[in-house]
Amino acid sequence: MAELLGSSSVRSGRASFCLRVVGFVLLLVFAAAASASRDISNGTSKEPNPAREEDPHHRSNTTHHKKAFPVLSFNYEHVRTPFEISLWILLALLMKLGFHIIPRLSHVVPESCLLIFVGLLVGGIIKAIGEKPPILDSTLFFLYLLPPIILDAGYFLPIRPFTENLGTILVFAVVGTLWNAFFIGGMMYAVCQIEGTGLGGVDLLSCLLFGAIISAVDPVAVLAMFEEIHINELLHILVFGESLLNDAVTVVLYHLFEEFAHIGTVTVADAFLGVVCFFVVSLGGILVGAIYGILGAFTSRFTSHTRVIEPLFVFLYSYMAYLSAEVFHLSGIMSLIACGVMMRPYVEANISHKSYTTIKYFLKMWSSVSETLIFIFLGVSTVAGPHSWNWTFVVLTVILCFVSRMLGVVGLTYIINKFRIVKLTKKEQFIVAYGGLRGAIAFSLGFLLTNDKMKDMFLTAIITVIFFTVFVQGMTIKPLVDLLAVKKKKESKRSINEEIHTQFLDHLLTGIEDVCGHYGHHHWKDKLNRFNKAYVKKWLIAGERSTEPQLISFYNKLEMKQAIMLVESGSAAKLPSTLSSVSMQNIQPRAQPRGRIIPRISKGREEEIRKLLRANLQKTRQRLRSYSRHDLMIDPFEDNMSEVRFRKQRVEMERRMSHYLTVPANRQEAPPVRKVYLADDGDSRAVSGRRATQPNLSSPDAVSLLDESSQRANQRSPDPPRRGPELQESQEEQDQLKLSRCLSDPGPNKDGDEDKNKGFIP
Amino acid sequence: MGSRASTLLREEEIEEIKKETGFSHSQITRLYSRFTSLDKGENGTLSREDFQRIPELAINPLGDRIINAFFPEGEDQVNFRGFMRTLAHFRPIEDNEKNKDPTASEPLNSRTNKLLFAFRLYDLDRDDKISRDELLQVLRMMVGVNISDEQLGSIADRTIQEADQNGDNSISFNEFIKVLEKVDVEQKMSIRFLH
Numbered sequence: 001m002a003e004l005l006g007s008s009s010v011r012s013g014r015a016s017f018c019l020r021v022v023g024f025v026l027l028l029v030f031a032a033a034a035s036a037s038r039d040i041s042n043g044t045s046k047e048p049n050p051a052r053e054e055d056p057h058h059r060s061n062t063t064h065h066k067k068a069f070p071v072l073s074f075n076y077e078h079v080r081t082p083f084e085i086s087l088w089i090l091l092a093l094l095m096k097l098g099f100h101i102i103p104r105l106s107h108v109v110p111e112s113c114l115l116i117f118v119g120l121l122v123g124g125i126i127k128a129i130g131e132k133p134p135i136l137d138s139t140l141f142f143l144y145l146l147p148p149i150i151l152d153a154g155y156f157l158p159i160r161p162f163t164e165n166l167g168t169i170l171v172f173a174v175v176g177t178l179w180n181a182f183f184i185g186g187m188m189y190a191v192c193q194i195e196g197t198g199l200g201g202v203d204l205l206s207c208l209l210f211g212a213i214i215s216a217v218d219p220v221a222v223l224a225m226f227e228e229i230h231i232n233e234l235l236h237i238l239v240f241g242e243s244l245l246n247d248a249v250t251v252v253l254y255h256l257f258e259e260f261a262h263i264g265t266v267t268v269a270d271a272f273l274g275v276v277c278f279f280v281v282s283l284g285g286i287l288v289g290a291i292y293g294i295l296g297a298f299t300s301r302f303t304s305h306t307r308v309i310e311p312l313f314v315f316l317y318s319y320m321a322y323l324s325a326e327v328f329h330l331s332g333i334m335s336l337i338a339c340g341v342m343m344r345p346y347v348e349a350n351i352s353h354k355s356y357t358t359i360k361y362f363l364k365m366w367s368s369v370s371e372t373l374i375f376i377f378l379g380v381s382t383v384a385g386p387h388s389w390n391w392t393f394v395v396l397t398v399i400l401c402f403v404s405r406m407l408g409v410v411g412l413t414y415i416i417n418k419f420r421i422v423k424l425t426k427k428e429q430f431i432v433a434y435g436g437l438r439g440a441i442a443f444s445l446g447f448l449l450t451n452d453k454m455k456d457m458f459l460t461a462i463i464t465v466i467f468f469t470v471f472v473q474g475m476t477i478k479p480l481v482d483l484l485a486v487k488k489k490k491e492s493k494r495s496i497n498e499e500i501h502t503q504f505l506d507h508l509l510t511g512i513e514d515v516c517g518h519y520g521h522h523h524w525k526d527k528l529n530r531f532n533k534a535y536v537k538k539w540l541i542a543g544e545r546s547t548e549p550q551l552i553s554f555y556n557k558l559e560m561k562q563a564i565m566l567v568e569s570g571s572a573a574k575l576p577s578t579l580s581s582v583s584m585q586n587i588q589p590r591a592q593p594r595g596r597i598i599p600r601i602s603k604g605r606e607e608e609i610r611k612l613l614r615a616n617l618q619k620t621r622q623r624l625r626s627y628s629r630h631d632l633m634i635d636p637f638e639d640n641m642s643e644v645r646f647r648k649q650r651v652e653m654e655r656r657m658s659h660y661l662t663v664p665a666n667r668q669e670a671p672p673v674r675k676v677y678l679a680d681d682g683d684s685r686a687v688s689g690r691r692a693t694q695p696n697l698s699s700p701d702a703v704s705l706l707d708e709s710s711q712r713a714n715q716r717s718p719d720p721p722r723r724g725p726e727l728q729e730s731q732e733e734q735d736q737l738k739l740s741r742c743l744s745d746p747g748p749n750k751d752g753d754e755d756k757n758k759g760f761i762p
Numbered sequence: 763m764g765s766r767a768s769t770l771l772r773e774e775e776i777e778e779i780k781k782e783t784g785f786s787h788s789q790i791t792r793l794y795s796r797f798t799s800l801d802k803g804e805n806g807t808l809s810r811e812d813f814q815r816i817p818e819l820a821i822n823p824l825g826d827r828i829i830n831a832f833f834p835e836g837e838d839q840v841n842f843r844g845f846m847r848t849l850a851h852f853r854p855i856e857d858n859e860k861n862k863d864p865t866a867s868e869p870l871n872s873r874t875n876k877l878l879f880a881f882r883l884y885d886l887d888r889d890d891k892i893s894r895d896e897l898l899q900v901l902r903m904m905v906g907v908n909i910s911d912e913q914l915g916s917i918a919d920r921t922i923q924e925a926d927q928n929g930d931n932s933i934s935f936n937e938f939i940k941v942l943e944k945v946d947v948e949q950k951m952s953i954r955f956l957h
Contacts, residue, residue, distance in 0.1 A: 164949070421854045422949045490944055496917065497925050497941040503904055504824070505880060505950050511828040512852055513953055514818040517796045520953060523818070530821075549905040555917050 091122075092372040110474045112224040112375050116467070119379015126380070133384040136377040138444045142332075145374050146441070147322050148366035149220055150333050151315075153244065154340035155363060161237045164521070168416050168424075169238060172432075173245035176408045177215050181253055183404040184397070185211025191396055202454060205260050210458050212253035213446050214401060214465055218439030219243040219333070221470055224371055225437060229478050232487040235428055239435045247333035248282035254445055255329065282334055285325045289335035292321035293342025297540040300343075300350040304542060310355035311362060314347060346540040349553065353560075374440045381443070382463050388456035397461040398468050401438070409433035427484045434477055437469040438462075499554050570614060779843065783850035784869055793849065797842050807839035808832070823903040827883050851879045854952035874939070876951040881938050891932040894918055 076083075095118045099106050105114070126133040162169070185208035192202045222243045226236055256274045296317035303310045318339045325335035348356060409432050417423045424432070446462045449455045481488075509522040537547070545553070776790050785793070798804075800812050813819060813829040822828070832840050832848045840848075850870040868875060884892045884900055897918045905914065925933045925941045933941075 419954075421952050421954055422946070495924055495941070496921050498945055500901070500904075500917075500921060501880070501942055502945060502950070504884075504900065507822055507824045507904065508828060508880065508883065509852070509951065509953065511819055511822045511824055512849070514816050514822070515813070515828070515832075516793065516849065516953065517799075518953060522953075526818075526822075547908060549909065551901070551905050551917070552909060552913070555920070559920075 088376075089369060089373065092376050093369065095376070096368075096372050108475070110225055110228050110470075110478075112221060112371075113471050113474055115372055115375035116379040116382075116470060119376035119381075120383055121379070122376065123380035123383030127383055133380050134377075135384050136374070136381045136440065136444065136447070138448050141374070141377075141440060141444045142326070143323075145370045146220070147319055147332075147336060148363065148370045149223065150244070150322075150336045151318050151340055152363040152367035153219060153223060153240070154337035155314075155318075155344055155359075157337065157341060158233065158237065159341065161233050162241055163525075165234065165237060165241070168420065169241035169245060171412055171416055172238065172242040172409070174249055176242065176412055177217075177246040177249040178253075179408045179411075180215030180401075180404050181208065181211040181249075183211070183407075184215060184400045185209075187400055188393075188396065191392070205257055206454055209254070209257035209449075210397075210454075210461075212250065212257055213442050213458070214397065214438060214462060215253075215404075216246050216250040216438070216441065217243040217436045218441050220371060220374060220441070221437035221439030221466075221474075222435060224375075225470075225474050225477065226435065229481050230489045231431065231481060232489050234422075235431055235435075235486070236489070238432055244333060244337055245282075248278065248285065248331040250441070250445070251329070251331050252278045252281050258449075281329070281331050284328065285331035285334035286338040288325045288328075288330060289321045289338025289340075290342045292317045292324070292335075293339040294540070296339070296343040297346035297350075300347045301540060301542040303351065307352050307355055310351045311358045314343065314359050315362070317343065346537070349541045349545050349548075378440055378443060378463075378466065382467075385459055385463075386456050387460045389460055390457055393457055394461045394464045398465055401465055401469075405436045406433045409436075427486055430484070431477075431481065431486055434473055434480065437473060438466050439470070440466075442466060494554075496555060496558055499551065503551060570610075775842075779846050782843075782870075783846050784853060784871065785846065785850065790846070793846065794842060797845055807841045808845065809839055824883065824900075827886075831879070831883060848879075851876055852951060852953045854954065855948045871952075873947055876947055877939055877942065878935065880951070881935050884933075891930070891934050892938070893932045894922060897921060897933070 092115075095115065096111070099111060099114050123133045185204075188210065189202070189204045189207040192207065217239070219240065222239055226240065252274060256270075256277065260270065296313055299313050299317070300310065303313070318336055321339040322332045322336045325332040351359075409429055413424050413429045413432075442462050443459070443466060446455070446459050449458065506522060506526070510526040513520050513523045776787060779785065779790055780787065797808070800816070801808055802812060802815070803809070810829055810833070813832070814825075819825045819828065832845065834840070834844060847870065853871040855871055855873070881892070882888070884896055886896060886899075898914055901914050901918060922931060922933060925937045927937055927940075928934070
């Protein structure tokens with residue numbers, strides 16, 4: 001009985017929560033709609049407004065306070081635009097949130113479908129109210145919504161599989177898209193010529209234009225879908241790479257046909273110019289992107305003193321690359337990708353760990369918002385837009401898209417497989433073909449068309465195709481992937497073994513290629529690497545890291561990740577004795593000889609230490625939150641775990657569980673890692689008796705602090721080290737030095753706030 | 763050059779090499795001309811100096827080991843058969859070969875044999891284990907001279923720790939295979955010999 005009540009209450013609790021969410025969302029929708037309507041009403045009544053506003057003023061002047069001073073006034077016009085934008089975005093994100101709360105829905109239906117559906121709902125509601133729903137404006141889409149998604153994709157593009165399959169991707173992107181465009185355009189024209197369909201007015205060029213618009217695989221939709229099915233890397237990069245690279249083809253074809261559609265005829269010279277245009281557009285786009293990428297990398301070399309604005313450089317240079325390419329009608333997408341790819345290895349070597357995290361999460365955040373908004377707007381625009389439904393045209397379009405895609409992929413793969421080492425199987429071909437989704441780019445391009453007669457029909461057909469691919473193909477691809485037992489993505493991270501052996505094999509293969517006299521893939525890659533190492537890195541990477549071999553940076557990253565993970569899991573995992581950061585010796589030639597490893601302490605004591613630290617750590621984290629604009633978190637503390645000292649102090653520590661231990665750990669020489677506090681209220685004797693010349697770590701818990709380590713952006717007067725005995729834990733010290741270096745904390749700043757120590761604990 | 767090469771290489775030899783390594787006729791002929799172009803002494807065999815004359819091999823960190831891999835134990839000359847036998851490891855695996863009957867001996871370019879070839883490049887003393895020292899040597903060759911011994915040592919230790927399963931502080935061939943199971947060896951260790 002009790003269980004029944006309990007479960008029902010839980011269920012009702014969840015249901016009521018859902019209801020509340022839904023209710024709140026609806027409220028927002030109404031607010032958005034109302035604001036849209038108010039927009040209209042305000043627009044019409046703009047004229048009388050100033051007059052009206054003057055009136056009270058007038059009146060008050062002439063009649064001497066007949067009207068009371070308005071305690072609360074309503075001025076919506078002032079904030080209208082940002083308010084509505086924020087409201088829309090908030091609505092979109094709440095929707096997204098809602099989907100993931102409802103448990104079963106997100107497994108069956110892909111998110112993109114749900115968002116379009118919501119868009120339809122919202123559009124319907126707005127229309128029902130009687131207002132005109134907003135349409136996905138092409139300018140808004142191309143300039144604001146699309147770049148974040150592409151930048152996110154380009155910046156985190158997995159380079160290795162991309163370059164290994166570049167040939168295949170290019171063939172699919174260029175030849176495949178051309179085939180699609182001409183096939184669809186041609187067939188449509190042929191059908192339009194047939195009497196009785198009522199489509200006689202559509203001429204060849206319009207058909208080809210339509211074909212060009214509808215033929216391109218859309219990166220947004222592909223990304224949204226493939227993210228959820230976790231397919232293996234090869235297929236993912238094939239479809240996704242194709243969707244990115246076909247932008248150049250789409251741009252050229254679109255402009256070409258649009259121009260000719262006005263003129264009416266095409267000559268051979270025009271076709272030739274079209275081909276030239278294609279090369280100009282794609283290569284020019286890549287060039288523009290590469291230039292901005294190099295600029296960005298070069299700039300990041302000097303940002304060691306202003307870490308806070310580092311991410312902005314990445315974003316702005318990339319955005320400028322996109323806009324610059326768009327100015328010349330070059331391919332903006334390719335420019336953005338080239339910029340991100342070019343910039344990334346150098347920027348990542350230069351920027352701090354926190355900036356890296358910031359970049360990653362900002363990109364993900366923006367692209368997520370953009371994607372959500374795009375799909376919702378697609379739904380709304382469907383409801384809003386003028387439609388002209390022609391059964392033949394629309395159905396034909398859908399069928400033709402599907403068929404041409406299948407034919408194109410199969411045919412091209414047959415040719416490509418002759419040149420590939422690892423052939424594409426039939427299953428993989430099917431998935432590649434099936435994954436060719438159309439999306440918002442096609443819609444926006446269609447929207448840009450000027451010819452009113454055909455435009456409505458085209459738009460309707462485009463929307464139908466988009467719906468078909470997103471809903472039908474999007475929903476069924478997951479079960480199909482499972483059914484066909486296509487290889488899924490391997491979830492594991494790269495181990496140091498894999499890295500070493502992969503590099504080893506690279507060298508080996510390069511050597512063998514040289515023996516054979518065969519200038520293949522490895523040969524050129526090796527040449528590029530050599531060129532990079534010899535010339536480029538010196539210019540674009542700051543400091544000593546320019547000479548750091550890739551293996552070492554990989555290893556350092558790995559160690560740091562492991563350290564952070566250890567802390568976050570709070571596990572009692574043994575800190576491997578190899579976790580030494582002897583790499584620090586690289587940049588500190590005066591490093592003192594290190595040889596000792598952590599003296600073993602018994603398991604029981606280790607547990608006690610951990611428990612103590614964890615308890616104190618958590619409380620400290622909650623307390624110590626001091627922010628200033630220029631530096632980030634001052635982090636809590638640092639454990640000074642010399643075994644000898646600990647034995648001495650254990651008793652006191654256990655007694656003072658509620659207090660905080662802070663001890664300043666000062667670094668005299670070069671990159672001071674961060675400030676370390678081990679505040680010990682009552683044990684001033686120990687504090688003063690301590691001379692900490694190097695920071696220390698002896699337990700994984702303490703490593704957590706590195707995560708929150710503060711970055712001194714600028715001036716802090718160096719404080720002389722005052723106390724602390726020489727600590728013996730050379731191992732951890734090296735550790736921390738290395739870890740700090742990995743965080744790329746800037747150089748000359750010393751730890752300031754020693755004074756804060758005593759008055760530190762509130 | 764072409765005609766002279768083909769007269770020096772008899773048809774029976776080509777057939778034998780074809781059977782042993784799986785290369786096609788045109789590939790064998792092309793590689794034979796490469797062989798003869800390297801063979802400055804024109805005695806039908808290659809010595810170590812002939813290999814070292816290849817410029818890119820000189821700057822390859824693994825250059826010496828690769829050269830050594832061509833020469834059988836203790837010998838200083840390698841003939842064309844041996845040359846092809848070594849190169850056969852890098853032939854791409856074809857689909858129809860995957861379905862061959864399991865009783866036949868494994869072709870030289872099977873995944874296991876490819877990995878064995880790579881393993882042997884690490885394991886110079888042929889004790890079927892990659893010891894810490896051998897690993898250190900390879901690491902040193904790959905990263906250059908600027909990195910300290912201790913740092914390399916810690917990398918080597920970590921590598922062995924990750925791979926080692928039986929606790930002998932070295933990597934055996936099976937552990938090597940296991941570590942690389944996620945790497946697409948068929949693609950990585952294949953060179954597309956143009957038709």
